[in-house]
Amino acid sequence: MTDTRFDPSSADGRWQRAWDEAGTFAADSNSDKPKSYILEMFPYPSGRIHMGHVRNYTMGDVIARYKKMRGYEVLHPMGWDAFGMPAENAAMEKKVHPGEWTRSNIAAMKAQLQRIGFALDWTREFATCDPEYYGHEQALFIDLYESGLVYRRQSEVNWDPVDMTVLANEQVIDGKGWRSGAEVEKRKLDQWFLKITDFAEDLLSGLGDLKDWPDKVRLMQENWIGKSSGLEFSFELSNGETLPVYTTRPDTIFGASFCAIAADHAIAQGLASDPKVVAFIEECKKGGTTAAELETAEKLGFDTGVTAKHPFTGEPIPVFIANFVLMDYGTGAVMGVPGHDQRDFEFATKYELPIARVVAKDASGAAAPMGNEAEAGDGIVVNSDFLDGKPVDDAKADVIARAESGGWGEGKTVWRLRDWGVSRQRYWGTPIPFVHCETCGVVPVAKDQLPVTLPDDIDFETPGNPLERHATWKHCPCPKCGKDARRETDTLDTFVDSSWYFLRFASQPDNAPFDAQEIAKWLPVQHYIGGIEHAILHLLYARFWTRALAHIGKIDVAEPFADLFTQGMVTHETYGLNGAWLSPADVRIEGEKAFAVDGGAEVERGRVVKMSKSKKNVVDPDNIIDQYGADAVRWFMLSDSPPERDLPWSEAGIEGCWRFVQRLWRLFDVYDSGASGEDKALARKAHQAIVAVAEDIEALGFNKAVARIYELTAAAEKAGPSESRNFAIRAILHMVAPMMPHVAEEVHEAMGADGLIADAAWPQHDDAMLVEDEVTIAVQHKGKLRDTLTAPKGAAKEDLEALALASEKVQRSLDGAEIRKVIVVPDRLVNIVT
RNA sequence: GCGGGUGUGGCGGAAUGGUAGACGCCGGGGACUUAAAAUCCCCUGAUCCUAUAGAUCGUGCGAGUUCGAGUCUCGCCACCCGCACCA
Numbered sequence: 001m002t003d004t005r006f007d008p009s010s011a012d013g014r015w016q017r018a019w020d021e022a023g024t025f026a027a028d029s030n031s032d033k034p035k036s037y038i039l040e041m042f043p044y045p046s047g048r049i050h051m052g053h054v055r056n057y058t059m060g061d062v063i064a065r066y067k068k069m070r071g072y073e074v075l076h077p078m079g080w081d082a083f084g085m086p087a088e089n090a091a092m093e094k095k096v097h098p099g100e101w102t103r104s105n106i107a108a109m110k111a112q113l114q115r116i117g118f119a120l121d122w123t124r125e126f127a128t129c130d131p132e133y134y135g136h137e138q139a140l141f142i143d144l145y146e147s148g149l150v151y152r153r154q155s156e157v158n159w160d161p162v163d164m165t166v167l168a169n170e171q172v173i174d175g176k177g178w179r180s181g182a183e184v185e186k187r188k189l190d191q192w193f194l195k196i197t198d199f200a201e202d203l204l205s206g207l208g209d210l211k212d213w214p215d216k217v218r219l220m221q222e223n224w225i226g227k228s229s230g231l232e233f234s235f236e237l238s239n240g241e242t243l244p245v246y247t248t249r250p251d252t253i254f255g256a257s258f259c260a261i262a263a264d265h266a267i268a269q270g271l272a273s274d275p276k277v278v279a280f281i282e283e284c285k286k287g288g289t290t291a292a293e294l295e296t297a298e299k300l301g302f303d304t305g306v307t308a309k310h311p312f313t314g315e316p317i318p319v320f321i322a323n324f325v326l327m328d329y330g331t332g333a334v335m336g337v338p339g340h341d342q343r344d345f346e347f348a349t350k351y352e353l354p355i356a357r358v359v360a361k362d363a364s365g366a367a368a369p370m371g372n373e374a375e376a377g378d379g380i381v382v383n384s385d386f387l388d389g390k391p392v393d394d395a396k397a398d399v400i401a402r403a404e405s406g407g408w409g410e411g412k413t414v415w416r417l418r419d420w421g422v423s424r425q426r427y428w429g430t431p432i433p434f435v436h437c438e439t440c441g442v443v444p445v446a447k448d449q450l451p452v453t454l455p456d457d458i459d460f461e462t463p464g465n466p467l468e469r470h471a472t473w474k475h476c477p478c479p480k481c482g483k484d485a486r487r488e489t490d491t492l493d494t495f496v497d498s499s500w501y502f503l504r505f506a507s508q509p510d511n512a513p514f515d516a517q518e519i520a521k522w523l524p525v526q527h528y529i530g531g532i533e534h535a536i537l538h539l540l541y542a543r544f545w546t547r548a549l550a551h552i553g554k555i556d557v558a559e560p561f562a563d564l565f566t567q568g569m570v571t572h573e574t575y576g577l578n579g580a581w582l583s584p585a586d587v588r589i590e591g592e593k594a595f596a597v598d599g600g601a602e603v604e605r606g607r608v609v610k611m612s613k614s615k616k617n618v619v620d621p622d623n624i625i626d627q628y629g630a631d632a633v634r635w636f637m638l639s640d641s642p643p644e645r646d647l648p649w650s651e652a653g654i655e656g657c658w659r660f661v662q663r664l665w666r667l668f669d670v671y672d673s674g675a676s677g678e679d680k681a682l683a684r685k686a687h688q689a690i691v692a693v694a695e696d697i698e699a700l701g702f703n704k705a706v707a708r709i710y711e712l713t714a715a716a717e718k719a720g721p722s723e724s725r726n727f728a729i730r731a732i733l734h735m736v737a738p739m740m741p742h743v744a745e746e747v748h749e750a751m752g753a754d755g756l757i758a759d760a761a762w763p764q765h766d767d768a769m770l771v772e773d774e775v776t777i778a779v780q781h782k783g784k785l786r787d788t789l790t791a792p793k794g795a796a797k798e799d800l801e802a803l804a805l806a807s808e809k810v811q812r813s814l815d816g817a818e819i820r821k822v823i824v825v826p827d828r829l830v831n832i833v834t
Numbered sequence: 835g836c837g838g839g840u841g842u843g844g845c846g847g848a849a850u851g852g853u854a855g856a857c858g859c860c861g862g863g864g865a866c867u868u869a870a871a872a873u874c875c876c877c878u879g880a881u882c883c884u885a886u887a888g889a890u891c892g893u894g895c896g897a898g899u900u901c902g903a904g905u906c907u908c909g910c911c912a913c914c915c916g917c918a919c920c921a
Contacts (some may be wrong), residue, residue: 005872215918216838223837223917229871230921262921324919334921342835343919370912416920491855535916640846640858648846652859662872707848707857713856778853783902785853812888813879829852833901 004376006665006743008629015745024758025064025119029507029521031073037522038064038076038648039502039561041530041538045080045105045127049112051570051611052531053154055647056620057565058530058637059702061118065738066697067526068119069762075522077505078113079540080122080127082108083134083429083494091460098428100538102129112622115742117630119758124505128497129428133504135451136513137497138433140549142444147552149195152442155421159187164464166425172437191423192432192490196544200225201545212563214644217535223770224536226416231400232331233409235259238316241267243308246330246414249340250403251395254384255358257348260322260337261306265332268321271304277321284323299324299347311408312385322347338374339516345374359392420541422493427458427466429491437478437485444480452487487562498538499545502560519555528561535566565700568646572617574606581616589651608648619649631740632657638702640741661743663713664736668747671729672721679724685715686728687769693735693760702739709735731763778829779804786813797824
């Protein structure tokens with residue numbers, strides 16, 4: 001018996017050390033057990049763990065610990081996505097080396113994660129900025145180069161002329177560099193690309209097999225890959241040139257009343273001797289790219305005076321330069337069919353071009369007037385010569401067939417997906433392992449010379465890429481001819497680092513990136529958990545790398561992540577005072593109102609939004625753990641909100657979790673190892689909970705599992721001593737062990753049980769105990785509940801009906817009315833229809 | 835504009851077409867205590883009411899299917915997210 005309280009400040013650390021010393025969570029790839037690889041998206045070492053991390057890793061941790069209890073050999077690793085721009089920004093602002101900054105952040109965040117008691121195999125930890133890791137990445141990059149999946153070409157970048165650096169699109173704000181504020185220029189640079197488009201079809205069709213991915217993510221990837229099929233064909237122009245266009249609606253070709261080309265199309269550029277053309281092209285470039293601007297942007301065109309000859313009718317149609325045509329999709333030119341494309345409709349309306357109907361609901365609709373918008377839907381082709389009367393799909397096939405046999409066009413599939421540009425003109429990334437030689441050209445670094453490491457003595461005082469500026473680093477002999485040559489100074493996009501890290505976790509030999517046979521033991525990842533913000537890029541790139549590596553025979557894995565789960569954000573109320581934000585720590589809540597701790601002024605309670613530094617609505621996990629310990633925070637992360645939805649943090653909520661931690665501790669008080677006798681109702685509840693909680697955890701329905709554990713706990717507390725109650729208490733303890741492992745170990749030990757509960761098996765249930773022998777029957781009349789009655793399970797329909805009609809309440813409701821029908825659902829209800 | 839999602843008490847949320855609101859939080863009342871903390875017990879959707887009983891309403895709105903709809907169908911509304919002049 002005890003009257004003490006559970007003290008996480010001593011217990012948490014004690015159990016964490018116990019797991020560590022026993023190597024409880026080290027994954028053994030040689031184990032005979034079935035394998036389960038549980039992975040959460042590894043963090044960027046920004047400096048502090050935030051609540052979003054805690055939620056993410058708690059979910060993964062519960063699954064990992066649960067799987068272990070279920071007899072799996074579990075791989076649950078952790079590492080650091082350690083390259084990236086924030087480290088360079090810190091170097092510039094705080095004058096620290098990016099490596100030092102990153103290393104100290106990793107140390108701090110690792111300590112934070114360890115305080116939460118995650119069941120991680122730290123022996124496999126690495127950071128992507130470890131030369132060992134990025135050296136293997138360089139080797140893989142060279143392998144991909146040698147199999148033709150890497151190439152170089154000129155590509156446009158956003159160039160900040162003041163910082164002398166390349167900017168990502170999101171660093172360009174209103175056409176200006178985010179840091180310097182300078183007008184951003186477009187520059188053409190030789191850049192490295194990965195041929196992801198080679199796998200477009202496969203990446204798309206592979207989505208169909210990812211049954212355990214959210215539909216939303218699959219759809220987003222599908223749209224991103226953007227497959228469309230149609231006809232590419234050429235118009236003959238009046239100036240003797242030809243104009244290739246691409247259309248997904250060849251069936252509407254008889255409705256074409258103009259052609260439109262992009263401002264940077266070669267034909268438009270060719271007309272640049274005309275100052276009016278130059279002025280118009282300039283005008284097109286000015287248009288903003290924000291959603292709102294595009295929405296309202298007017299369709300603008302410039303009639304070039306050139307005409308195109310319609311391939312079937314031979315009629316001349318005008319060629320415009322237009323601001324709504326994109327150079328980098330299709331051929332940068334389109335045929336305009338105003339009747340059946342909304343953009344073309346707006347354009348034709350503005351420039352008074354003919355709007356013909358070539359598709360109608362049925363063949364009799366040929367003469368129906370057009371409305372005030374384009375009709376983009378299906379139908380029957382009309383006013384189109386030999387296509388008349390054909391359904392749209394047949395007409396498409398017909399036109400493509402004629403174009404192909406006539407030699408003026410061909411059916412073509414066009415993808416939105418572009419090849420992946422991986423060059424970054426930055427320091428803090430994986431050096432691209434190539435050398436530029438005047439004689440030999442671009443030459444890969446010899447594998448035995450890897451890794452190509454980053455120099456440490458760098459200077460962030462002057463703008464530009466530090467690798468480019470470094471006194472000696474880029475000078476090296478050519479690996480092929482030995483003459484003086486120049487090292488590549490671009491580094492790889494950090495998305496490359498995160499495209500194969502899950503392979504390195506599963507297998508990390510010294511002399512190779514990974515071992516295919518080890519990989520085969522663990523992959524695919526059984527549960528991959530992370531934020532929805534990675535729905536497209538990271539997940540697509542990781543799928544691509546997996547395919548590319550399989551393609552060159554390095555691994556035999558089709559898809560890296562069998563089951564993907566995207567968790568919601570952790571949110572918090574916001575507090576505003578005089579136009580500034582206040583942090584929750586500086587606010588006192590009294591009933592409906594909130595006041596500033598400092599000065600006492602009333603504070604406006606704002607919306608509940610994602611925790612962010614800018615809104616100051618952040619709660620630091622470390623402070624919470626200091627106050628309540630790891631288990632309360634973990635329990636909070638799992639309670640209440642379904643994991644895919646946002647979780648609103650609240651002081652009251654964590655208090656409630658803390659109370660429950662103590663309730664669990666006190667269960668030990670009522671555990672009486674000498675008690676005997678059966679409490680069938682409680683035993684039944686316990687057996688039912690064992691099954692239900694397991695199902696909930698497997699479906700990631702943690703909030704439901706939590707509710708069931710609360711219910712059983714309340715029942716066990718109320719019950720008198722019995723062996724059944726002891727069973728229930730042991731069951732509770734084992735069921736919460738994956739969620740609140742510290743208090744579970746503590747109680748487990750206090751009850752005198754052997755070993756660690758972390759090593760224990762999931763409690764056994766008895767099927768016979770799942771079945772109730774009495775059920776509650778609802779009795780309805782006129783669609784409303786009139787009475788409930790208790791009946792033995794499996795009672796005959798007639799008996800239930802008789803029982804229902806015997807009810808006084810039912811009789812009162814019936815009030816002598818004639819019974820037309822009685823519906824009896826066994827073990828559930830009786831519905832009387834009058 | 836296109837695509838997707840969500841809508842249930844004061845709040846977070848439960849609910850194989852079958853007792854709506856499990857469980858948690860907040861709130862109210864009480865016990866224990868010199869007092870507090872901690873803990874325990876009871877109440878807690880709304881309205882009506884002759885008030886330990888009973889009735890009516892109630893899952894964004896409007897229809898429909900059904901003996902029975904939060905759940906299925908159709909039509910709206912609101913909010914959130916993603917993509918975006920992709921031909």
